[in-house]
Structure formats: structure tokens, C-alpha cells
Amino acid sequence: MEERILTILEDICRDPVVREDPDIDLMEEGLMDSLDYVNFLIDIEDEFGIIIAPTEVTREEVATPAKIIQVVLSRLDEMEE
Amino acid sequence: MELLKRIEETARRDGSRSAYRSRDGEISYRDLWENSGRLAGYLQEKLPSDGSPLIVYGHKSFMMPVCFLACVRSGHPYCPVDTGMTKTRIRDIAGIVGQLFILAPETEDTGIFGSGYEVLGQKECFQAAQEGPKILNCPERNGEESFYIIFTSGSTGKPKGVVITCDNLEHYLQWSSGLAGGIAEGSVFLDQAPFSFDLSVMDLYTGLYTGSTVIAVDKTLQQDSLAMMAFLTANHVEYWVSTPSFAEVCLAEPQFDEIRLKTIKAFLFCGETLPVKTAAMLKNRFPAAKVINTYGPTESTVCVTAVEITNEMIRRGGALPVGMPKPGTKILIQPDNQEVLILGDTVSPGYFRDLEKTEAAFFTGYEGVCGYRTGDTGHFDEEGLLYCDGRLDRQIKLHGYRIELDDVETNLLKIDGVSQAAVVPFVRKGKVGGMNAFVVVDQCQIPQGFHGRKRIREELGKLLPSYMIPKRVIILDELPLTANDKIDRKRLERTR
Structure with missing residues (x-):
């Protein structure tokens, strides 16, 4: 599951560092702007069928690859319940 | 034709002068004239005099210019096909040319064209050039007849054969022989590009036109820069003709300088953009040599503008001019x-x-002058110097902004530590989703890994608006080159 999320993230951020450094700050390092973030959420919806509205989560909650994976995984869990 | 007259005259006056030399041998002006005449006689007996083109298949053997001149002297334009081309492309070209008789003076492997072709291999070409009928009623070539046909890769993948007439070439040579302050008789040219790439016309025919010696380096020798430099030094090369990318490969060798190559008088560039960094490095390594930038498409006989790059132009930075028409x-x-x-x-x-592609790209201007739409974009400065800005097909639209990929490349090269750069679009879900920047860096100045990539993006951000910053920066040891020694952007587009 993590692997699929990382593949999407790498495709969006266009830099392999998102795999190498799970705690890198994506916004701060210029790896993800707001448009990329929206595209990322669309791809997550396409891939996993979960809808996350951009306003549902704060920037802080999705600041790093590790945090993003956490958010997506917890949504997937909720969906299964 | 003035070119043929001049070659004949040099053969008569100073016949033992070397016309062309490669690692596999050399040929004097006398033998070039004599052997191409005999081979032309053979061709006249062999083929109907219908002016149909003939493929000459080979690489850098001294028999190549013999075959070229033999075709022309027997009334046939020639079509050079390099041994480095893929089989598919070779067969595509042979299919379009439509002539079943082929000259292959450098190989006995005559099967590459497939069945149905009569291929005159190395031994037979050589024999015909030695023993062909001496009498040759060498027709005075009408200026409008074709001299050569060189194929360029069409964007659809189907090659297009550019027809160059005797007059086209003659007009070009009248000008090219005056480049770099005028080429003196008996100079020495470097021949590096495959004959299937019209950059080679610049050195081969400007050389023969001025009674000079053409020194050809084959692909294998080009792989070993030290051996190649020794060959060039031993042959006293004076006029360097290549793509900028080829010179960049040579510049990677620290010994590539005027101490080893004492006789270099000028570098003549064509075929792709000359980056200011490359010009600066050449000026630094060869302070006494001229650096000449030229511009032009195959469709207008090698090039039509030229300018000497001055230290002032290099100091100014940014894009270099390509010169005046x-x-x-x-x-x-x-x-x-x-x-x-x-x-x-x-x-x-x-x-x-x-006809279809001809009508799409060519037109007739005032007083019947031939015109060609290059697909390049450019502008003139107030001194009348032309600058090439990019290609129409290298403009992308990204999030509503129009971006010249070449403009991004030029700015990447302004960054300290970036020595080469190529920017290509990447396609995501069927549309252009952004840009990938491939760069070669000086590892002393740009750190490895993410920090290096980030640095490049940040530095570029000081030069360009954010929508022009490539999303992805990929650091490579070297950029891939095509068979013609240009940056292989198509291959980079396929790299993810």
C-alpha cells in the first residue's frame, strides 16, 4: 500500500527524494505546490477510491511523505470499517 | 561547374597534394579526379543517363569522395547513407530513392539493403575506379540539376530527402570559402560529421573548393579523444568543423588545447545552438583561434548566416547570435x-x-526566389545580427503559459557549475504535464543528490518565473548524443 502511495507521490513531485527522505518538507523544499497537491488527491481518489477534499486536512498534516502516507492509510482504514 | 573545375585544376597543377585523408588511407587530387572520372565512365555505361539519384553507402573511406564525384560527373546526384544508420532507416531511404543500383565502397556486406538491389561492394568500386573506361564525356552540369540528396528525419519518422542543386552548392561555396577571414588555398579541414549529415558538406566541399586537404575522423577514432587528438595534431588541422556537442565532448579532455593542437585557426559550428559556456571554454583553451557560429537548415544548403564570436559577446552572456545572412x-x-x-x-x-511536404514547407517569394519556412523562431538585434530563440515545435503550453524550452536551457546554463543542459516536456495522462531538465554538472560546485537538484531549481528561480522552472532535475554524467552528434532530446523524452 505504501509503495503505491509513494509511486503516486514521486510521479507528482518528480523527484526520487520523496522515497529517500520520508520526513522531507514537501512544500518548503518546493516539491509540491498547491496545484500538485490537488493533482495528488485526484490520483489517490483514482487509485484507492477515497475522496479527500483539499480543505479537509491542514498543510501541517500532509507536510512530509511519511505524514501523507499516514493520512491516506488512516482514511483507507476508516473506509473498510 | 566551378567546384569541379577547381578540383580538376588543382589535380593538374599540384596533383600529388592530398585531397582527403582518413585512417584507412588517403587520396591525392590527381587520383581523386582520375578515379572519379573512371568510375563515372563505368556508371555511364552501366546506367541510363536519366539523372536518377544513387545511394553511396559507407563511412569515412577515401573512396567516399571518389564515389560522390563519380556520381555527379556521370550526371547522377548522390545520396550519402552512413553505415551508422539503422537498418530500418537505410531501407526506408533506399525505398524512397528507388534506384536498385547502389555504391558501397567501404563494405563487402552488401545484404543490408535487402533483396532486389545490386550493390557494388568495396573491391568492385575500387576496381571500377581504377579500370573504368577512361573516356568520359563529362557533361557540363546544368545549375538546376541536383548535386546531392540528404535525408533528414521527418517529425513523423519518415525521412525527407532534401534536394540540393549544383547552383545551391555553388552559391554556398562562394560564401563559405570566405568564412573565418577567407580560407587560404591548401588549408587543412577537419571532417567529423557523417556524410549523411550536411554539416560534412561544409568541410568536404569548402575544402575541395579551396584546394585544401580534408582530414576525416571515423566514429571509432572519435570514441578515443586522445588518439583522435594525436591524429589531428599529426595532420595539422586548421579549420575545425563540428557540432557544438562534439566540441563539448572534446573539451572534457583537459589536453584539448592549443598546446596540442597548435595549428587550429578557427572553429566553425553548425547544427545546433552554440552555448556561451562552450564558446568561452574554447576561447580560453585556444586564445588565438576564431570561434565562428553559423546557422541554417539542410533545406538551405548547410548554413546561411555566420558571425565571429567575440569576447564581448561572451562577457555579455545569454544567447549568442548566429550572424548576418x-x-x-x-x-x-x-x-x-x-x-x-x-x-x-x-x-x-x-x-x-x-510534393505534399514540399508545398507545406517551401514557397516562392518575390521575383520567383525560393523560400523555406524553417520552423525555428528568432529575432534580429539592432546591429542586424540574427538570434535563434527556439523551435516552433519546442514551445509548450503549461498551465496556460507558453514556454520556450530552449529559453529554459539557456538560463540553466547561466548557473555556475552547470555545464550542459537539455529540457524536454514530459507527458502525464496524455498531455504535457511539465518539464524535465537533464543537466551535466561540475561536481565540485553542485552537490550530489537532492541538494544538488534543489540548488539548481533555486538558482533557476532567480532567473525565471516559477512557471518556467522544470519540476524535475536529473543530473547525468553526460547527455546522450545522436549519430550526428547533436543532443538526443527524443531519447531524453523517453527517459523517466
């Missing part, structure tokens, strides 16, 4: 899209047996 050529900039239009006496009559 030669006499007999007029360049117009289309107002709506800045496309460069070339009109004049070196513009090809069109593509061989391809």
Missing part, C-alpha cells in the same frame, strides 16, 4: 509567430518525390 540570402521574421523564413539562392527546390 550571406549575400544572396534574405531572412524574414514572420510577425505573428517569430518564425525564421529563408529566401535565396541556396534554398532547395524541395523534398525528393514528396
Whole structure:
């Protein structure tokens, strides 16, 4: 599951560092702007069928690859319940 | 034809002078004239005099120029096909040319064209050039007859044969022999590009036109820069003709300088953009040599503008000019899209047996002058120097912004530590989703890994608006080159 999320993230951020450094700050390092973030959420919806509205989560909650994976995984869990 | 007259005259006056030399041998002006005459006699007996083109298949053997001249002297234009081309492309070209008789003076492997072709291999070519009928009623070539046909890769993948007439070439040579302050008789040229790439016309025929010696380096020798430099030094090369990418490969070798290559008088560039960094490094390594930038498409006989790059131009930075149009050529900039239009006496009559593509790219200007739409974009400065800005097909639209990929490349090269750069679009879900920047860096100045990539993006951000910053920066040891030694952007587009 993590692997699929990382593949999407790498495709969006266009830099392999998102795999190498799970705690890198994506916004701060210029790896993800707001448009990329929206595209990322669309791809997550396409891939996993979960809808996350951009306003549902704060920037802080999705600041790093590790945090993003956490958010997506917890949504997937909720969906299964 | 003035070119043929001059070769004959040099053969008569100073016949033992070397006309062409490669690692596999050399040929004097006397033998070049004599052997091409005999081979022409053989061809006249062999083929109907219908002016149909003939493929000459080979690489850098001294028999190549013999075959070229033999074709022309027997009334047939020639079509050079390099041994480095893929089989598919070779067969595509042979299919379009439509002539079943082929000259292959460098190989006994005559099967590459497939069945149905009669291929005159190495031994037979050599024999015909030695023993062909001496009498040759060498026809005075009409200026409008074709001299050569060189194929360029069409964007659809189907090759297009650019027809260059005797007059086109003659007009070009009248000008090219005056480049770099005028080529003195008996000079020495470097021949590096495959003959299937019209850059080679610059050195081969400017060389023969001026009674000079052409020193050819084959692909294998080009792989070993030290051995190649020793060969060039031993042969006293004076005029360097190559793509900028080829010179960049040589510059990676620290010994590539005027101490080893004492005789270099000028570097003549064509075929792709000359980056200011490359010009600066050459000026630094060869302070006494001229660096000449030229511009032009195959469709207008090698090139139509030239300028000597000065230290002042290098200091100014940014894009280098490509120069002023030669006499007999007029360049117009289309107002709506800045496309460069070339009109004049070196513009090809069109593509061989391809009326549709000819009509799409060629036009007739005032007083019947031939014109060609280059697909390049450009502008003139207040001194009348032309600058190439990019290609119409290298403009992308990203999030509503129009971006010139070449503009991004030029700015990447302004960053300290970036020595080469190529920017290509990447396609995501069927549309252009952004840009990938491939760069070669000096590892002393740019750190490895993410920090290096980030640094490049940040530095570029100081030069360009954020929508012009490539999303992805990929650091490579070297950029891939095509068989013609240009940056292989198509291959980079396929790299993820």
C-alpha cells in the first residue's frame, strides 16, 4: 500500500527524494505546490477510491511523505470499517 | 561547374597534394579526379543517363569522395547513407530513392539493403575506379540539376530527402570559402560529421573548393579523444568543423588545447545552438583561434548566416547570435509567430518525390526566389545580427503559459557549475504535464543528490518565473548524443 502511495507521490513531485527522505518538507523544499497537491488527491481518489477534499486536512498534516502516507492509510482504514 | 573545375585544376597543377585523408588511407587530387572520372565512365555505361539519384553507402573511406564525384560527373546526384544508420532507416531511404543500383565502397556486406538491389561492394568500386573506361564525356552540369540528396528525419519518422542543386552548392561555396577571414588555398579541414549529415558538406566541399586537404575522423577514432587528438595534431588541422556537442565532448579532455593542437585557426559550428559556456571554454583553451557560429537548415544548403564570436559577446552572456545572412540570402521574421523564413539562392527546390511536404514547407517569394519556412523562431538585434530563440515545435503550453524550452536551457546554463543542459516536456495522462531538465554538472560546485537538484531549481528561480522552472532535475554524467552528434532530446523524452 505504501509503495503505491509513494509511486503516486514521486510521479507528482518528480523527484526520487520523496522515497529517500520520508520526513522531507514537501512544500518548503518546493516539491509540491498547491496545484500538485490537488493533482495528488485526484490520483489517490483514482487509485484507492477515497475522496479527500483539499480543505479537509491542514498543510501541517500532509507536510512530509511519511505524514501523507499516514493520512491516506488512516482514511483507507476508516473506509473498510 | 566551378567546384569541379577547381578540383580538376588543382589535380593538374599540384596533383600529388592530398585531397582527403582518413585512417584507412588517403587520396591525392590527381587520383581523386582520375578515379572519379573512371568510375563515372563505368556508371555511364552501366546506367541510363536519366539523372536518377544513387545511394553511396559507407563511412569515412577515401573512396567516399571518389564515389560522390563519380556520381555527379556521370550526371547522377548522390545520396550519402552512413553505415551508422539503422537498418530500418537505410531501407526506408533506399525505398524512397528507388534506384536498385547502389555504391558501397567501404563494405563487402552488401545484404543490408535487402533483396532486389545490386550493390557494388568495396573491391568492385575500387576496381571500377581504377579500370573504368577512361573516356568520359563529362557533361557540363546544368545549375538546376541536383548535386546531392540528404535525408533528414521527418517529425513523423519518415525521412525527407532534401534536394540540393549544383547552383545551391555553388552559391554556398562562394560564401563559405570566405568564412573565418577567407580560407587560404591548401588549408587543412577537419571532417567529423557523417556524410549523411550536411554539416560534412561544409568541410568536404569548402575544402575541395579551396584546394585544401580534408582530414576525416571515423566514429571509432572519435570514441578515443586522445588518439583522435594525436591524429589531428599529426595532420595539422586548421579549420575545425563540428557540432557544438562534439566540441563539448572534446573539451572534457583537459589536453584539448592549443598546446596540442597548435595549428587550429578557427572553429566553425553548425547544427545546433552554440552555448556561451562552450564558446568561452574554447576561447580560453585556444586564445588565438576564431570561434565562428553559423546557422541554417539542410533545406538551405548547410548554413546561411555566420558571425565571429567575440569576447564581448561572451562577457555579455545569454544567447549568442548566429550572424548576418550571406549575400544572396534574405531572412524574414514572420510577425505573428517569430518564425525564421529563408529566401535565396541556396534554398532547395524541395523534398525528393514528396510534393505534399514540399508545398507545406517551401514557397516562392518575390521575383520567383525560393523560400523555406524553417520552423525555428528568432529575432534580429539592432546591429542586424540574427538570434535563434527556439523551435516552433519546442514551445509548450503549461498551465496556460507558453514556454520556450530552449529559453529554459539557456538560463540553466547561466548557473555556475552547470555545464550542459537539455529540457524536454514530459507527458502525464496524455498531455504535457511539465518539464524535465537533464543537466551535466561540475561536481565540485553542485552537490550530489537532492541538494544538488534543489540548488539548481533555486538558482533557476532567480532567473525565471516559477512557471518556467522544470519540476524535475536529473543530473547525468553526460547527455546522450545522436549519430550526428547533436543532443538526443527524443531519447531524453523517453527517459523517466
